[in-house]
Amino acid sequence: MDDHKDTAENSPGGEDQQDTSSHQHEHGEHDEAVAESDEQRVEQELLEDEAHPATAEGEALHEHHKHAGHEGEGDDHGSHEGHGEGHGGMHEGHEQMFRRRFFVSTLLSIPVLLYSPTLQEWLGFTVPTFPGSEWINPVFAVIVFAYGGIPFLQMAVPELKDRAPGMMTLISMAISVAFVYSLASVVFPTQSAFFWELVTLIDIMLLGHWIEMRSVRRASSAVDELAKLMPDTAERLTEDGETEEVPVSELSEGDLVLVRPGASVPADGVVEEGDSDVNESMITGESKPVSKEPGNEVIGGTINGDGSLRVRVGATGEETTLAGIMRLVEEAQQSKSKTQVLADRAAGWLFYVALGAAVVTAIAWTVAVSFDATVIERVVTVLVIACPHALGLAIPLVVAINTSLAARNGMLVRDRIAMEDARKLDAIIFDKTGTLTEGEHGVVDMATVDGVDKNDALALAAAVESDSEHMIARAIREAADERDLSAPDASSFEAIKGRGVRANVDGNEVYVGGPNLLSQLDSEVPGHLQRFADDAGENAQTVVYLVRDGELIAAFAMADVIREESFRVVDALHDLGIEVAMLTGDSQDVANAVADELGIDTVFAEVLPEDKDKKVQELQDQGKLVGMVGDGVNDAPALTRADVGIAIGSGTDVAVQSADVILVQNNPMDVVRLVKLSKASYRKMQENIVWAAGYNVFAIPLAAGVLAPIGILLSPAVGALLMSLSTVIVAVNAQLLRRVDLSIPELPSGTPSTEAQ
Helix, strand or coil, X not given: CHHHHHHHHCCCCCHHHHHHHHHHHHHHHHXXXXXXXXXXXXXXXXXXXXXXXXXXXXXXXXXXHHHHCCCCCCCCCCCHXXXXXXXXXXXXXXXXXXXXXXHHHHHHHHHHHHCCHHHHHXXXXXXXXXXXXXXXXXXXXXXXXXXXXXXXXXXXXXXXXXXXXXXXXXXXXXXXXHHHHHHHHHHCCCXXXXXXXXXXXXXXXXXXXXXXXXXXXXXXXXXXXXXXXXXXXXXXXXXXXXXXXXXXXXXXXXXXXXXXXXXXXXXXXXXXXXXXXXXXXXXXXXXXXXEECCCCEECCCXXXXXXXXXXXXXXXXXXXXXXXXXXXHHHHHHCCCHHHHHHHHHHHHHHHHHHXXXXXXXXXXXXXXXXXXXXXXXXXXXXXXXXXXHHHHHHHHHHHHHHHHHHHCCEEECCHHHHHHHHHCCEEEEEHHHHHECCXXXXXXXXXXXXXXXXXXXXXXXXXXXXXXXXXXXXXXXXXXXXXXXXXXXXXXXXXXXXXXXXXXXXXXXEEECHHHHHHHCCXXXXXXXXXXXXXXXXXXXXXXXXXXXXEEEEEEXXXXXXXXXXXXXXXXXXXXXXXXXXXXXXXXXXXXXXXXXXXXXXXXXXXHHHHHHHHHHHHHCCCCEEEEECCCCCHHHHHHCXXXXXXXXXXXXXXXXXXXXXXXXXXXXXXXXXXXXHHHHHHHHHHHHHHHHCHHHHHHHHHCCCHHHCCCCCHHHHHHHHHHHHHHHHHHHHHHHHCCXXXXXXXXXXXXXXXX
């Protein structure tokens, strides 16, 4: 044993250590090889994603979707490490790949440019020559083609397999023709090569792609930014009143959390204790902080002000408002507009136009000067000029900016085509209550038949409305509470859709409802109650009737104040040439009074919920493109029927499936902003298509050599420069959409005040 020990201790250079050292060295080489292999694999995946953008973005969005619900596994429980893995992460990977290849290829292109006889002649310089210097151009050009050009060929393969040639196919054709021809010139020295054109062409293509990925990544980061709003941890209050820090993913409905000053609200919920102002601008677009007190709802991801709040959690994960907003933004970014479909078709057509132009150019120049290097140069230039590089960026970049800009202004777009159609709307129908008006009714007057006390009638109405959550029911109950009236017990409560409610009170069958209820019950209205209703209608007040055992015994006048914003909205829409209509279940008198006050063009009154979509159809039958603005619940059929369905006031219910566009705030002014943004976005799409493809009308004939008789010819490199310049212009022009003015003019002096109503 000692001998063995001595041998081991006295053999520092023994075989065991050599084997270990050798193994470690081999292991290090293996690690380097694996790392290099992994990098190549990642780049290959990025190239495949670039060739199949729809699939790649879908997978990226799925990762975002998971993150919104904090479904990630591991110790971090929804940390922000995954925030960059969605749209931004995917495009950032593309951006870094093309950036790296651009700089490496550009560096390798310098020797080619320096040893190009053509450039030396043009610029009047010379460089030292040495044995073998004649191989600098072909060797470095081959390296640039293999490193910077091969990716374009790889991305063209799926286009050819799908028989849908596009941008990558055109780029691949151009650089392949240039590469093959230049190599042939090495074998046949009589032919002039254009290695410098080849490398600069590849460099410029890589630069254009890098700029494109950079622009798209920046514009498509809306979901990433939304995901960052939700904090990683929350302070949960325990039963003994202590706080414990837990991952947000561990919160459950009913938990009580402490939100300290300046902290993010970790989940949707209701304030139980504390007063503070909460910044909700990142969710609703409202710039002013919103005051919160016990009983008020708060939205996860918003920022608390100076006060401390204790919030009872109402929704977590996928159920939160923020998660719903993220889903809608994702849907909007995935959906295609009509203009995008047109741009995709244009790219396909441009391939065949370029191919045809190249064939005609080759034939014409061959006939004119015989087949030589000039013919190939003309063909290559035509193919380069025609590349729809900018066309592929023109619409998606505007869509991405439009979506994020809309989201920041409280407009969530679910259907891109509907967003695009908003610019063409001929008429917009507003649901009256809660949209054009405040939606908070109050009992301002009442009348009864002889022998019925007003307080008794109000208490009876409050009893019938005890189980209803309708705003009129709340107003009646509040009026009874203000008079300290005790409502009798009611049973067998039943809501009658669009008409009112009924219940049994002290053995009597009692109804409370509007004019539609009287039509159903075939009840006669006493003369003095009819006069009461007429007077109320003239004052834009809603009348609710109380019927006991088939006899009309009382009427209540309910006031619903017109919102100040409504005046500005109607005026602004009229300025945009859009007809404004109003739809309500209230009486014709009430509807007319509101319409006259606001200057509304068309009024639909006494409309039942199930008939609202028929009113939309009436305007559509007149050949009008119609938008419908409602609350997304009772108005679902009308929102679906409309050409553009707009759900308003859905701050905590963003997943309104019947609407095309959802306005987070209960603010009708956002409808005007929607139309203005739609018009501005469509204008940018049109401008970008002109910049992306319009220059081909002039450039392709120029590249083909129509001005060759007067000495004007475009080289392939200049053609690539023009194409990349159009890409830069498209990217910059799309970014200018961020400057669109979505403000609405202030009310002119003398506008009727709503305070007196």
